[in-house]
Every structure is written in C-alpha cells, then in structure tokens.
Amino acid sequence: MTNIRQRNLGLDLARMTEATALQAGRWMGLGNRLKADAAATQAMLEGLNELEVDGCIVVGEEGRHELGSPFQTGSRVGNGRGPEMDVVLDPIDGTRLVLEGRPGAISVLGMTPRGSVWSPTAGVYMEKIVVDRDVGSALVPECIDAPAAWTLALIARIKHKELRDLVVFVLDRPRHANLIEEIRMAGARVALHNEGDIGGAILAASPDSNVDVLMGVGGVAEGVTAACAVKALGGSILGRLSPQTDQEQEQVALAGLDLNQVVTCDDLVRSDEIYFAATGVTDGPLLDGVQYHRGRAKTHTLVLRAETGIYREIRAERMVEN
16 A cells, blocks of 8 residues: 555556557547557556556456457456556547547546455446535435436535526437436436546536536446546445346346445445546547647546545647657
8 A cells, every 4th residue: 555655656547548548549530449449458458567556457348349358347457566456447438439539538547445446246237426526415315216307406506506507417328318308397408428428427526517417327337437536526426227128137136236226436436545547539528639740649637536635637748659
C-alpha cells in the first residue's frame, strides 16, 4: 500500500488511457470495428503489463469483441511485482461513436485494492441511476422502483431547479421507450446518446456538468467501472441486475443472484482508495478528443483519486508516428 502512495498511480493510469486513445483515435470515422478494438486493446495491454502491480480484471470483456479480448474476468495484468489491485477498464467506451465519428467516446481505466470491487458471476445488464454529491445522500434504494417523475422531482428540489431545467442522460435503446416517455411527461429534458454510459455516469456525477442524472439499463461492466469514478467524485449510484433475455435470466438464476438486490456505490466499490483515469477519443461533453497535426497529437485526460478528492484535467501534446 505504501508503494502506491509514494507515487501517483492515477498519473500512471493516465499515461495508459492517453496511449490507448491515441491508437483508437486513428480509426475515428473509418468504420472498422475490428481494427479499432484491436489497436486500443493492444495499447492498453502493453501499458498495463509494464505497470508494477499485481492486477486482476474484475469484470471482463467476454463476449463483447468478435475476435475476443485479453481482458477477461479474472485475467491478470501488470508485471506482478507490485500491490494486489482490482482493475476495471474499457479501452473504448463508445466504440460505435469512434467508428461513425460521433462525439463522446473515451478510454477508461481504474484500480482499487484487491477485493474491493463487486464482480457478479452472471448478468450482463443492470438498471442504473447516477447523481452528483449534492443529491447523493437523498438517493435511497427505493428510488430505483419509484416512478421517474418522483425521482426527478426529488433531484430538482435538492438542486433548486425547475423540473424543466433538468437534463437526463439516457441511452437511445428500444428498452427505454417507456422511461423516455415518463421523463418527458414529467417535464424534464432527455439527452439521448447512442453509446458511452461510463462517460454519461461521470457527467451525471460531476457537479459542474449539464447532466443532472443518468437513468436506464446499461452494461454491468460499464456500471461497475463507472462506480469507481462516481465514488471518487463524491456522487452516488444505484444499480440492480436487469436480465434482458431468457438466457441471461437463467444464468443469473443459476448463479443464485438476487434480482431484487439494489446495490449502492459503497457496494460496488468497497474502498476509498480509488485511482481512475479517462482520456477523450472523440470530442464530447466530458473530454475533448485526440487531435493529430503534423507528427504531433493533443490529448485531454481526467484523473481522479478518491482518498484525496483530487480532480485533475491534463492536456498533453506529444510527438507521434505518422
């Protein structure tokens, strides 16, 4: 533990997300998923394996890439000579955004001491509500079953806003048709996004952003990864497994998981020693994307450390190969 504190592990993670974003950004707008995923994954893997930690992936990417991924649940990363750490990551949160040249894609990486992060043995999707630190203490488990209008009224009251001034981040999915209608009927505004709910959760947890809350069903891996950033920002998250297919429902049942259990930030990440970094791949509301120009590249990175409450933004420029 002392070794981690002697150096800033968050800056090590930032170097890795920067390197990953630089590789992923080369594929923006080119429509080649395989090459974009491969380039980003390889860059992050190379960085992780040079890091002096004994890392273990707690929620992997199994089934999310056509050619597979080295980042499976339980996979070991790091050179094995450092402290034991749980690792959460997504080389590209919003791959389709990169392929289509759309805003909001980021590269993310987080670490906490071993055994800190919730890692369900089954389940692909979960319901989520994410808010910032101003609202966090009022976000109780009952909110996840409450009508959207009730939860939004609560958020508006605490933030001293009119309901019509609230912005709700929602993934643009058919499964959210009823939720979107509820939000609109309540009078709040919906910000629909094709992908990128890790970035959306960070926006919802950031006091100065234009997003007041994230709502809806998204990936478990993305929810657990986002929880590291949300907790570091002082925000709150509620989550509950939400199987979307009969097969997923069966897997969750066989694993003996409780579909009624509502998990909080402290359930998802049971430590305050959190290091998290995210670098923009394409321009977005959270981070600027990678810019390339005549053998140089600029990156925009967010670095969080929960224990100290430090929030850093790093803008870097470096030489790159053409």
